[in-house]
Amino acid sequence: xxxxxxxxxxxxxxxxxxxxxxxxxxxxxxxxxxxxxxxxxxxxxxxxxxxxxxxxxxxxxxxxxxxxxxxxxxxxxxxxxxxxxxxxxxxxxxxxxxxxxxxxxxxxxxxxxxxxxxxxxxxxxxxxxxxxxxxxxxxxxxxxxxxxxxxxxxxxxxxxxxxxxxxxxxxxxxxxxxxxxxxxxxxxxxxxxxxxxxxxxxxxxxxxxxxxxxxxxxxxxxxxxxxxxxxxxxxxxxxxxxxxxxxxxxxxxxxxxxxxxxxxxxxxxxxxxxxxxxxxxxxxxxxxxxxx
Numbered sequence: 199x200x201x202x203x204x205x206x207x208x209x210x211x212x213x214x215x216x217x218x219x220x221x222x223x224x225x226x227x228x229x230x231x232x233x234x235x236x237x238x239x240x241x242x243x244x245x246x247x248x249x250x251x252x253x254x255x256x257x258x259x260x261x262x263x264x265x266x267x268x269x270x271x272x273x274x275x276x277x278x279x280x281x282x283x284x285x286x287x288x289x290x291x292x293x294x295x296x297x298x299x300x301x302x303x304x305x306x307x308x309x310x311x312x313x314x315x316x317x318x319x320x321x322x323x324x325x326x327x328x329x330x331x332x333x334x335x336x337x338x339x340x341x342x343x344x345x346x347x348x349x350x351x352x353x354x355x356x357x358x359x360x361x362x363x364x365x366x367x368x369x370x371x372x373x374x375x376x377x378x379x380x381x382x383x384x385x386x387x388x389x390x391x392x393x394x395x396x397x398x399x400x401x402x403x404x405x406x407x408x409x410x411x412x413x414x415x416x417x418x419x420x421x422x423x424x425x426x427x428x429x430x431x432x433x434x435x436x437x438x439x440x441x442x443x444x445x446x447x448x449x450x451x452x453x454x455x456x457x458x459x460x461x462x463x464x465x466x467x468x469x470x471x472x473x474x475x476x477x478x479x480x481x482x483x484x485x486x487x488x489x490x
Contacts, residue, residue, distance in 0.1 A: 208378030210437065214345045215371035217301070221349020222364040224298045229350065231299035238423060241416040242300060245431045246278040247311050253408050255319075257401045267398055269443050270455040271405070276315050277438035278430070279305045279342060296426045298346070304430075305342040308438070309335045316442065329445045337437050382457060389454035398455075402462045406432045410470050425474045433463055 232239040254275030258268045279301060312334050320327035353360040383390075409432030416431075417424030436456050443452040 206378075208374055209382070210341060212371050212374035212378055213341050213437070215367055215374060217342055218345035218349045219364055219367035219371055220298070220301075221346040222353050222360040222367060224294065224346075224350050224353060226350055226354050228295040228298035229302045229346075231295040232303055233299075235296075238296070238418065239303065241418070242304070242427055242430070243307070245412050245416045245427060246304060247307070247315075249412050250278075250405075250409055250431060251275040251315060253405060253412075257405060261397050261401050263398065263401070266447075266450045266452060267393065267455050269447055269450065270439065270452045270459070271401065272319070273439040273442040273452070274434040274436075274456065274459055275405070276312055276442060277308075277435040279308055279338065279435050279438070296423050297430075298350075300426065300430055301342060302346060305338045309338055312438065312442065316446070327446050329442050333441055333445065334438065337435075337441055341437065379457075382453070383461075386454045386457055389451070390458050393454050393458055398458070399462060402459050403466060405459075406463045406466045409433070410467070421474070425471075428470065428474075429467060432467065434459070436460060 232242070251272070254271050258271055263271065309331055313329055313331050316327040316329055349360070352363070410428045413428035413431030414424045417427035439456055440452060443450070443456075
């Protein structure tokens with residue numbers, strides 16, 4: 199197996215383990231959470247599947263990226279269901295049930311929306327853009343649905359085992375992610391330097407900042423929901439984006455720009471998470487005396 203293939207496999211396994219670990223801490227009823235909150239579901243779909251692709255297209259037109267960068271940005275915008283975020287969302291005071299429900303429902307919805315969005319964009323651009331539902335379904339079912347369902351099943355059937363496994367699985371996922379990303383970062387560092395122009399960095403910062411703002415606002419007044427939707431709207435699924443870009447433009451390289459997006463995105467989310475934790479703590483203190 200080639201080193202590049204090993205790195206990609208490591209990234210896929212780390213994503214699988216992350217979602218599996220999240221499932222171990224979830225409950226079966228969490229999957230249907232959004233069906234009990236249909237207004238929140240509608241706002242989530244609009245924020246993640248409508249607003250952000252439009253934002254990416256506008257940014258691409260304004261900044262006039264190189265073809266590879268433009269394609270990667272649009273592919274990222276069409277790739278919701280960020281699989282590495284649930285733990286961050288819940289640790290920042292977010293609703294675990296909302297995070298699980300969003301991960302499951304948006305994952306399944308994306309099997310249909312990603313090919314449809316590509317076909318629509320292809321018609322607008324005058325050149326065919328496509329990816330098979332089977333390709334997207336494979337990424338989502340194997341990387342999101344299967345580990346989530348397995349984790350929830352163990353949590354429901356053998357809760358004591360789930361409690362024992364949750365911590366070690368989460369730590370193993372983080373270690374695998376580090377082992378996968380570091381070689382990729384080293385291998386693509388020269389490309390990252392050439393891609394990290396002020397224009398590209400500004401566009402990624404704007405995309406992430408707009409995503410955080412849109413998700414936070416559309417998440418509603420409940421901070422437990424707004425933090426989940428903010429992070430989910432601003433972040434993307436790297437493997438889906440890579441599949442979209444590679445399927446339509448096999449001669450171009452996209453790994454560098456997708457990695458650059460993930461790095462800048464993660465860094466920009468840090469101050470938002472810090473603000474959210476502080477805001478959540480202040481809100482909890484403020485509410486306390488009222489119930490005393």
